[in-house]
Amino acid sequence: MKAIQLNNPEDPRSLALVETDTPKLRDGEVLVKVHAAGVNRGDLLQARGHYPPPPGASDIIGLECSGVIEDPGTTGRTIGEEVACLLAGGGYAEYVAVPEGQLMPIPEGYSLTEAASVVEAACTVWSNLGMLAGVQEGQTVLIHGGAGGIGTFAIQLCKQLGATVAVTAGSAEKLETCRELGADILINYREQDFSEELKGRCDVILDIIGAKYLRQNLRSLAADGQLIIIGLQGGVKTEINLGALLPRRLSVRGTTLRARSLAGKAEVVASTVEHVWPMLSDARITHHIHATLPLADAAKAHDLLDSGAVTGKIVLEV
Amino acid sequence: MKAIQLNNPEDPRSLALVETDTPKLRDGEVLVKVHAAGVNRGDLLQARGHYPPPPGASDIIGLECSGVIEDPGTTGRTIGEEVACLLAGGGYAEYVAVPEGQLMPIPEGYSLTEAASVVEAACTVWSNLGMLAGVQEGQTVLIHGGAGGIGTFAIQLCKQLGATVAVTAGSAEKLETCRELGADILINYREQDFSEELKGRCDVILDIIGAKYLRQNLRSLAADGQLIIIGLQGGVKTEINLGALLPRRLSVRGTTLRARSLAGKAEVVASTVEHVWPMLSDARITHHIHATLPLADAAKAHDLLDSGAVTGKIVLEV
Ligand SMILES: NC(=O)c1ccc[n+]([C@@H]2O[C@H](COP(=O)([O-])OP(=O)(O)OC[C@H]3O[C@@H](n4cnc5c(N)ncnc54)[C@H](OP(=O)(O)O)[C@@H]3O)[C@@H](O)[C@H]2O)c1
Ligand SMILES: NC(=O)c1ccc[n+]([C@@H]2O[C@H](COP(=O)([O-])OP(=O)(O)OC[C@H]3O[C@@H](n4cnc5c(N)ncnc54)[C@H](OP(=O)(O)O)[C@@H]3O)[C@@H](O)[C@H]2O)c1
Numbered sequence: 001m002k003a004i005q006l007n008n009p010e011d012p013r014s015l016a017l018v019e020t021d022t023p024k025l026r027d028g029e030v031l032v033k034v035h036a037a038g039v040n041r042g043d044l045l046q047a048r049g050h051y052p053p054p055p056g057a058s059d060i061i062g063l064e065c066s067g068v069i070e071d072p073g074t075t076g077r078t079i080g081e082e083v084a085c086l087l088a089g090g091g092y093a094e095y096v097a098v099p100e101g102q103l104m105p106i107p108e109g110y111s112l113t114e115a116a117s118v119v120e121a122a123c124t125v126w127s128n129l130g131m132l133a134g135v136q137e138g139q140t141v142l143i144h145g146g147a148g149g150i151g152t153f154a155i156q157l158c159k160q161l162g163a164t165v166a167v168t169a170g171s172a173e174k175l176e177t178c179r180e181l182g183a184d185i186l187i188n189y190r191e192q193d194f195s196e197e198l199k200g201r202c203d204v205i206l207d208i209i210g211a212k213y214l215r216q217n218l219r220s221l222a223a224d225g226q227l228i229i230i231g232l233q234g235g236v237k238t239e240i241n242l243g244a245l246l247p248r249r250l251s252v253r254g255t256t257l258r259a260r261s262l263a264g265k266a267e268v269v270a271s272t273v274e275h276v277w278p279m280l281s282d283a284r285i286t287h288h289i290h291a292t293l294p295l296a297d298a299a300k301a302h303d304l305l306d307s308g309a310v311t312g313k314i315v316l317e318v
Numbered sequence: 319m320k321a322i323q324l325n326n327p328e329d330p331r332s333l334a335l336v337e338t339d340t341p342k343l344r345d346g347e348v349l350v351k352v353h354a355a356g357v358n359r360g361d362l363l364q365a366r367g368h369y370p371p372p373p374g375a376s377d378i379i380g381l382e383c384s385g386v387i388e389d390p391g392t393t394g395r396t397i398g399e400e401v402a403c404l405l406a407g408g409g410y411a412e413y414v415a416v417p418e419g420q421l422m423p424i425p426e427g428y429s430l431t432e433a434a435s436v437v438e439a440a441c442t443v444w445s446n447l448g449m450l451a452g453v454q455e456g457q458t459v460l461i462h463g464g465a466g467g468i469g470t471f472a473i474q475l476c477k478q479l480g481a482t483v484a485v486t487a488g489s490a491e492k493l494e495t496c497r498e499l500g501a502d503i504l505i506n507y508r509e510q511d512f513s514e515e516l517k518g519r520c521d522v523i524l525d526i527i528g529a530k531y532l533r534q535n536l537r538s539l540a541a542d543g544q545l546i547i548i549g550l551q552g553g554v555k556t557e558i559n560l561g562a563l564l565p566r567r568l569s570v571r572g573t574t575l576r577a578r579s580l581a582g583k584a585e586v587v588a589s590t591v592e593h594v595w596p597m598l599s600d601a602r603i604t605h606h607i608h609a610t611l612p613l614a615d616a617a618k619a620h621d622l623l624d625s626g627a628v629t630g631k632i633v634l635e636v
Contacts, residue, residue: 210560229560236561242528242547243554245572252570254563 003060003093004298012047015061015299023058023090023097031071032083032098036116036292037091038064039301039314040149041208041231042258046089047302053089054259061298062091063258064119066112067318075100082106084115086123086269088258092298094318101266104273108281117287117313121153122276124257127268128206128228129157130275132255137162139203142194142220144213146183147174149313150230154206155181156285157276166202168194170308177311181288195219200248204228211235218244218252229254288312321378321411322616330365333379333617341376341408341415349389350401350416354434354610355409356382357619357632358467359526359549360576364407365620371407372577379616380409381576382437384430385636393418400424402433404441404587406576410616412636419584422591426599435605435631439471440594442575445586446524446546447475448593450573455480457521460512460538462531464501465492467631468548472524473499474603475594484520486512488626495629499606513537518566522546529553536562536570547572606630 001022007014025031043061045051053059069081077100084104090096106115129135141158145151146167158165159182166185167178175186187194195216202220205227207213212234217227218241225248244250257268279285290312293301301314319340325332343349361379363369371377387399395418402422408414424433447453459476463469464485476483477500484503485496493504505512513534520538523545525531530552535545536559543566562568575586597603608630611619619632 214558214560229563232560232564237557237559239555240532240558241555242532242550242572245547245570246550246574247577249571249573249577251572252563253567254560254569255567256564259565259567 001094002295004062004295005060006047009049012044012049013299013303015047015302017296017298020060020093022095025071025073025097027074028101029097029099030069030073030075030077030103032065032067032085032096033070034065034067034091034094034096034318035112036066036318037062037295037316038116038118038120038149039298039305039316040064040120041233041305043092044302044306057088058090058096060090060093060096062089062093062096063087064116065091065096066106066116066119067096070095077103082112084119086119086257086265088265092295092316099262099266101262102269104269105277107277109283110280110287113292113315113317114287114289117289117315118153118280120257121150121313122280123268123272124150124230125154125157125206126272126276127257128230128255129154129204130161131268131271132253133204133226133228135161135163135204138164140164140166140201140222142166142168142198142202142205143183144168144206145208146178147311148208150206150208152177152181152288152312153285155183157279160279160284163203166194166198174311206230209234211238214238214240214252218250221248221250223248225250227252230256290314292317319412320613322380322613323378324365327367330362330367331617331621333365333620335614335616338378338411340413343389343391343415345392346419347415347417348387348391348393348395348421350383350385350403350414351388352383352385352409352412352414352636353430354384354633354635355380355613356434356436356438356467357616357623357634358382358438359551359623361410362620362624375406376408376414378408378411378414380407380411380414381405382434383409383414384424384434384437385414388413395421400430402437404437404575404583406583410613410634417580417584419580420587422587423595425595427601428598428605431610431633431635432605432607435607435633436471436598438575439468439631440598441586441590442468442548443472443475443524444590444594445575446548446573447472447522448479449586449589450571451522451544451546453479453481453522456482458482458484458519458540460484460486460516460520460523461501462486462507462524463526464496464499465629466526468524468526470495470499470606470630471603473501475597478597478602481521484512484516492629524548527552529556532556532558532570536568539566539568541566543568545570548574608632610635
């Protein structure tokens with residue numbers, strides 16, 4: 001089969017379509033003929049050698065895809081069934097092996113390409129804001145990077161859960177997109193200190209920045225507030241004032257979907273299909289595709305996401 | 319009435335029994351004639367000017383007591399009823415005003431003095447390990463300072479919940495007490511690095527040290543592990559490596575019982591009476607009183623607790 005790989009492991013821009021082996025199925029996996037694969041910031045990190053796949057996973061890039069079952073292996077699935085897939089890796093390819101617990105139906109009314117754009121965001125956002133934080137009506141949620149792939153999804157989900165949504169983004173255009181998706185409080189992080197605006201007001205923060213925002217995030221939390229860190233774009237190490245946690249009973253948690261066990265991923269996928277898929281099928285939450293490129297243009301797609309010009313998601317089509 | 323106060327606000331050892339006003343009742347409060355008051359490490363901090371009472375609370379030291387209702391105020395309580403009381407302050411005195419939601423019955427078979435020794439520990443330990451962390455059968459819980467007032471209670475509660483209990487303490491004698499209370503893994507923190515012993519094994523840690531132990535605590539947590547910090551005896555500020563949180567989905571939380579709202583305290587008290595009082599009444603959990611002193615000897619009691627020679631609790635009797 002054809003798949004994207006680095007021609008030169010030292011050069012993240014050397015991504016190219018090459019001939020490689022079709023994956024062999026393990027027990028409980030199906031072989032999916034990929035139609036489209038979503039591009040995630042984690043993919044850029046992996047191309048730079050920073051986000052290695054978990055043990056046993058494909059070393060091909062790609063955390064989500066859609067396609068058609070080509071070989072159901074030992075599962076009871078049907079050849080030809082259309083599926084969306086949460087992947088630990090392997091999406092940037094013609095074929096990918098997927099554990100059955102990571103298969104999802106195509107949301108009603110969605111094309112295969114559209115479906116590939118929502119899997120990773122839906123599972124990440126739901127597992128953190130729904131399953132872990134338990135966001136509830138009347139709460140205030142701060143979403144950093146509101147115009148990104150994760151952000152555009154998170155805004156909409158939080159509005160569906162009845163929360164007031166604050167977002168940060170780096171430009172007026174991106175903030176306008178966030179507003180259209182339902183965000184209530186818009187903060188341009190290049191011009192404002194978000195913690196000045198939000199001091200003591202946030203019940204939950206979904207953070208992708210890490211070290212650089214830790215102090216301001218804690219300052220922005222209300223009593224019993226939860227900071228959930230899913231990205232470390234602003235570094236990993238910083239000083240923490242633990243004295244800030246106790247009186248307001250704050251919590252700081254970090255998570256990654258990719259590092260979860262097979263059973264953990266299956267649990268997230270099942271809960272996401274149960275709770276979030278209905279919101280996609282009746283368009284209470286919409287996908288937000290910025291651009292669709294051919295799989296061979298993966299390097300271009302990464303450059304585009306890296307440029308900061310993207311709102312929502314980029315999808316690669318096979 | 320008589321109450322303990324600092325003769326010299328600059329000198330934490332100048333605690334003495336002085337004449338002062340009997341507290342006036344606010345709506346929903348009862349006046350309790352104090353029989354005994356438990357001594358807590360927080361009291362030592364307050365005497366040193368470090369742990370000021372929350373707004374509206376008595377500035378007299380004392381976070382827990384037992385006694386008899388002298389004036390039921392606007393509540394429907396009965397004069398002469400024996401009660402144990404969770405306090406935001408005011409326990410080191412002949413009389414204290416207590417919000418009704420912070421009254422608890424005397425556990426069956428307990429003397430008033432014994433009852434005064436378990437209130438703060440029971441509410442603190444249950445609110446953190448039961449209500450927040452949800453400690454479950456088969457989990458491993460690390461309790462720092464296992465031989466202290468909080469520690470002796472926490473070991474026993476965790477055993478009742480079916481957990482494996484690891485403890486730290488500073489001497490072989492204290493560790494022997496922990497073992498007798500049910501602790502399974504005994505670590506002398508003066509001789510061993512607990513994180514070497516417990517690396518990746520703890521589901522929950524109840525920490526009273528803070529900054530000094532943060533790195534080792536995170537290292538000791540298993541996947542989905544929860545670090546709950548309730549004391550900062552080892553400082554407040556330190557470096558945190560957020561990268562350590564994400565792959566194992568760790569959380570760090572701080573809490574203080576004293577800073578909770580009236581409603582929050584009432585919720586903790588009700589849940590503690592519901593879940594923990596039965597374990598006291600049938601002696602599945604026992605009190606652990608190291609020494610009983612007259613109220614006038616509060617300074618001596620503080621010196622004793624400060625000396626590090628105490629196992630379990632000191633109680634002052636009026
Ligand atoms: N832990 C997990 O399971 C998990 C799963 C998926 C994704 N993630 C992480 O989530 C993050 C977002 O992923 P993605 O795929 O949505 O990437 P993305 O589409 O590139 O979105 C990132 C967004 O962050 C914004 N941003 C950059 N610096 C910022 C700052 N200082 N303050 C606020 N916003 C800032 C960017 O736009 P502007 O700067 O122009 O506003 C961009 O919109 C990444 O760090 C990724 O690794 C984690
Ligand atoms: N947040 C809340 O709501 C709340 C409520 C109650 C209490 N607390 C806090 O909980 C802590 C314990 O209170 P307490 O009343 O139980 O005090 P305590 O009886 O004095 O117990 C503290 C224990 O810590 C041990 N210790 C000291 N340094 C240690 C270290 N480096 N590693 C491990 N253990 C160490 C001490 O004995 P050895 O060193 O001899 O072993 C002692 O047994 C205090 O910090 C208090 O402020 C918080």
